[in-house]
Amino acid sequence: MSTLQAHDSGSTSHNSNNNNISSNNNNQNGDSALAQQDAALTQAIRYVREFSIQVKAYQQLKSEESLLHLQRSIALLGTKVPPHCYAAGNLELAKFFVELHALMSGLDDGDGDAMWSCVSLLQHCSRNLEARTAIVQQHCFVPLLSYLLKRTKREERVQRLLLLLQDLTYGIRIGWEEPYLVVLLEQLVELVHSADDDDDEESDDPNLRRAKLSLSILVNVCYKNFVVLFLFLRSVNISSFSRRIQNYGLLAYKMLIILSEDVHSLEQRELHTFLRTAFAGIEDCLRQWDVPQLRHIVDLLLDAQCHAGLQRAMLSYGHYCEDIERLLNQIDARHEMDDATEDVRKHQQCCLQLIFKLIAHVLQLSDTHNAISLDAITPRLYELLCDWLESDLCGVAAIELLSSLLQRGKQSAVAQLIARDANTNVFKLVSSAERSETKPIQVTAILRLLLSLLRDPKTEKLVLSKISESYFDKILAAPLALLPQMLSGQTLVAAEVEKVVYCLLLLLNFASIAKKAYLDKCCAMLDLPQLQYALARAMLSGNEQLVAAMLQIAQFEQFPKAAVAKYVSKICNNTIATPSSNIESDPSEQWRNLSAILKGHHTFIDKELGQRVNALIESIGATLERNELQALPVSQVIELYNHRIDSLGCQLHQMEQRLEQASVQLTKSSQLTHVQSAQLERFQSNNFELLISQERLQTQCKDLKAQAGQLKTNLSDLLKRWSETSDQLQATERRLAVKQSEIGHLQEENEELRSNLSAKSEELSKLEALSKDNCKRIDKLKKTVIAYEQDIKEKVRTIEERTVELAKTHKALEEQREGRKKCEDLVSVLETQLQEKKEQIEHLEMEQKETEDLRKTIMSLMESKKPKRKP
Template identity: 65%
Template sequence: MATLRNHISAGGGANHNGQDSPQEPQDAVATLAIGYVREFRMRVACFLMQRSEESLVYVQRSVALLGTKVLPAHFAPTPGNLELARFYVDLYALMSELENEGVEGDVLWACIGLVQHCTRNLEARQAVVEQFCFVPLLGMLIRKNKRTERVHRLLVLLQDLTYGIRIAWEEPYLPPLIDHLVGIVLCTDDASSIASSGSIRNDDDELHMLALSVLVNLCYKNFAVLFLFLRSVNISVFCRRVQNYGLLAYKMLIILSEDVYAFQQSELCIFLRLSFAGIEDCLKQWNVAQLRHIVEFLLDSHGHEGLHRAMLAHGHFCEDVERLLDKIDARNGMDDSQEETSKHQQISLGLFFRLVSHILQMSEEANSCISLDAITGRLYEMVSDWMSSDHCGVAAIELIYTLLRLGKRAAVAEMIANDPSRVAKLVASAERPDTDAGQVLATLRLLIALLQETKTNKLVLSKVSESYFDKILAAPLALVPQFLSTQSLAQCEVEKACFCLLLLVNVAGIAKKAYMDKCCTLLEQPQLQYCLARGMVSKNEALVAAVLQIAQFEHFPKASVAKHVAAITSSPSGMMAGPSAVGADQAEQWRNLSSIFKAYRISADKGLIQRFNALLDNISGIVSRNELASAPTSQVIELYNHRIDSLNGTVANLQQRLEQAGEQLTIGTQRAHVQSAELERFQSSNFQLLISQERLQTRCKDLKQQKDELKSNMTILLKQMSENTVQLQANERRLLVKKAEIADLEKECENLRSKLSAKSEELTKLEVHNKENISRIDKLKKSMVAYEQDMTEKLRTIAERDRELAKTQKALEEQREACKKSEDLIFVLETQLQERKTQIENLEMEQKETEDLRKTIMSLMESKKPKRKA
């Protein structure tokens, strides 16, 4: 929190320039931010004590103010900043206490929005993840929520927070979180209810991809999480399920090594194209976290043989890098003047420079078809503008060094020679004591490479001097030679000293008269011999190579350096693995992941666990149906089930205790961070008091010494005055000689001026010819633009006609289907009509027969009727 820090440290500072300082409005904004933070903490404390609806409304209002009135940069915690440390602790406690329903649910989701707002700042994001442990809390909220839109929002936040997360052991929140994420990806258990509560189509796929992305982030370079994941999922089923998820699927399968899934060359080429497309998306918004994740994944490709082979055989790196350069140029045209945006831009560019350096380094391997020579000039023009940057300067200098070593060497050297001001700025910044050690080291390596080029060696020799080496070597030369083993010297200072000596040796090889004595004098210093010994026993390959190059110098003190090497290696702390060694061991363990999987395959067999669970379910079904033949066996099974239930209860209790321990650990971590902030604040105050006391004491001593020195200086000045008169007379005689030399030089200058006028006339002619060519080019461009517009219009007309034809064909198909349906209906009706006619004819026949029969009966009745007598 830069502004808050400035406000605290420089609250009453005066402006010495006599003008309005730009720090004053920043201090006002910081003061306002502190006020909002204090109000939030007060409202949270009141709510946790009362748990009333009114206090909850005040908390919601305070959260809304923090999310809208305070910029993300003000949420970055700094050492000694108690307000922000306690703010994050109170925010975590509030989110833990709120229910996910009703009004409290609204406040909870407002707090989640506040966390999203805070994490837009990189330092705040790191604190939220590492120092205040919000990831376990978000994992618990994901498991509790069933609504798709809320789960989607939590997964987006969790995906952003887990980029580059480092987890060293199986933390209690991991097993349920991994099980839930796997369930979402595989559409099992609770995931099905989540999907059914929302829209099931594209939203469901996006939810699965977000869950898979979080799994990738958690498993990447976290062996504990990776092994826990292997115990929680059937690998073959999981691999088949995620194969259609594009870049995320490739990342997950690459993490699981080649033993789990054997990639084809075409799939890895698609992965590389998708990775560069992802980098383009990150450069649009300067998304540092996701860009760092993608770049580190590509930089670690040597751990996966198939991916490494695919990168060596990928012949489109030049086009991919050129598209990224186009994206960067387009993004630079936008307004990135804000401090936070500018910082994100520089970090993103630094990651891009690292990736390009890695691609160039792969070009020197065997069977490589990589070449960036076509865009070397464009790369240099862009990189050279960022060499003095705070956040990407080291990566920019390293990229230029790599271009000079592996690219078009002569072209890069010529571009550097044509603009010597950039080298001058680098040399001037390296000798300043406040310059970052990494930037100084990168500058020294670049100067060594430039010194080996014929086009740039004179440039380097003209910019360095004897005092330049003294300023860089000030830290090791300040050590006491008698107590070298007991004094502390940072490893970065050792590297600076070794490469500075290598530069001096190379300079002395070219300018022996000027620098040979200086080189021999510095190499005789025991402090620098100690630095060379530490460089020799270090685990840095480049540093050891630099020391070996210095050892080729004819006056190299071999015996003295050997004694220091023996002393360092024999000491108990000399061979201890430092952070760099630990990082190398982790990298080696990551490269040997395939052998680790082979050894772990037996214990991670998910199919065996599923078969065992199926057997238990079968026995439970037999008991419930009472199909056992004998009573003793039934009792044994019942006892066995009782034992399993008791063990399950024990496991649940242990899991609950583990979760409680995890919560206590989180609270302890937060309290430890608050206490460390308090301690740092106290130490800074104490340190300022001690400095003030020492300043007053030394000032009194200095005043006494100045009094004595003034008396002695008066006598010395009188002696020097008499000596200066003699020297002045000698200088006057030398001045006469110099005037004669100046007259000769003036004649030479006149000759050179005449030559210059002739050359300038030639230059004007060339410029006129150049203007004519430019005008021709402009005309050709205009005609080409007209042709392109005509083509676009015709293409648009063709597209419209295609759409109309598609609509007509669709309507024709519908008419045909309707006609077919009508013919079928007519056929059915005609069949029914024929049947009705047949029925009518049958009925008429029956009616006729009945009528005949009636007539016959009537005639018979008439004939049998007795006649009346007259």
């Protein structure tokens, strides 16, 4: 036993060493990954600079050779530079997109190879989510591609453009009627109408594929873009368009829902079919981690309150549990695949974030409709959430979904799962909130989760045991570091305000449970001006949940009402003095007013047409009364109308040209603004680094001045001591010479010891290798011993069974021996009887023999006494 214990302790130390080695390896892998990313970004910037040189050369020369060099540079950018390098927000890449836009705008031949190389490069860049956002919003490539779509005639290139536009228009935001919208909508509607009516959704007709892509782009540009939808409704016959797209499945349902109930109403049965199709579409997105399309579907479901019919359908839908379970199956199946690249992992986390938001919305619907329940899959949801609680992208959504499960789950199933193991990932996450590198938004989500855990009796004691007073001090360290006289809207961001409010609310909940331990802490925290300012900011934030939390804090007995009110007044005065100009109207209000605006528009047109018709009827009636119908100058009227129509057409053409010029100027201005913003960000970052360096140098200068004064006093003291200790110094020098000779001997001994150390280290490495081999052998022997022990147990059990059988056999043997004795006695009796029978038989045989002899004698005598017959 002692040997085994020694081996266990040795293996434990060996495992700890392995853990240390693995952590070091992880750190090294992280460093190597960062180095690879830096190298890839450096290479990307080199290729971008070469592209800029080739673009300038082509614009100056316009020769075939320069065009070939330009195409080669574009091909290198599309093959050698990974998509994630285009997401870096530096000045070089911003200029690259501006030059690419200018190049594509300057190429006259829409079907040229250079143009389609640029399109392929743009499609390669758009695989990164951040680069895609920059391509659409900052650099305005969608108008350029829209005009290119109108000029393109080859079918395969049209389909390539439609695919790229579909990817780029997911989630696009359009605030005003730009000239390219008319061209784009006209082209897309024409492609939708070009498909045959007889084609079903599953056919492989190229026209049908282009029609589906066109309808998908229409859905993207009309969704949450009120201006585009209004322009679309003015330029399309909605009834014929609705009949045309009715066989296009999910896309048709999306478009008809966007058109609102007043334009096209859907039955509840059709909306339920749309929900089933939407969940199937979400499952398809999870197979490829298609973030934009998944975000489009999820946003449409989350915005169902803007569509009364869809909201009713979602409340009456009864297949949430099985649909979400299929999504979980797809996530598990996809998670087992090799997701090695950084972009794929990022897309995976973005998709999971959207799925978590959708499930949380379904749980929120269960508050108003009790028939919706996810209890059957709650344990599986909990296991999935525990794996993603600490993620950078989907961690906040996972924590919020876990809080929703705690609040809305039946029978406290999640609380039981958390309370079953006190060291779960949930409580590991709780400890991460006090670290300074954790993001404020994630800390806020953790604090809200703790509030939910604190309300449940199964997890209340666990929360109280995991958190101490220092926990709140560490969370509030950042806002408390601000100077009270420097408080303003720029020094405390909104995320920090939310973190402060929920931290104080959690502290008050602790005080309500353990009043003696936390009451003084609450009073001290609420007296701090930094936290009072944060509470005032929360009161004016406009966030409903944050204001509700603030009002809960205000119910505390010793809440500093006067101080908070003072800060609220000060913030309001500053807001009035500097009003914000970026006030946007609520999109939901625009969607609600869509039908009213359309009706007003049609009413206005009807009134105008009625007035014109009435005027014409009055004119004709007056002419008939005067009997001057033949003298009516119809030609003059027609000429006047033609002249008026021509003038209006010229004015319209001029307005379109001016609008196009304004759009081009706006695109250039937006691109220039983006470049300047990149320069400004770079300047601000450099300025911030310089300020930090200046503060650091100032503190170092102060320290150095203090050290210089101290050194002067020390120098004067040392001079006095030097004059006093010169004799001692000479004696010390003599002793130093002796010590130097001793040091020489010690150095020789040190060399010998080093050689011995190297030899011993080699022996140690051999012994470590031997120890590893022995550990492996010991592990094998342990497995063998375990197998032998199991075999021995089986043999012992067999021996016991055989012992019982042997006892039964002994008993049967005794019985057989007794029977044998009886049989032997019987045999002896029978033998004596047999002997007697033998004697009797022998006697009888003798008598028989004698009788036979006598018979023969008699017979012979009788033969002799017979008279002889006469012949």
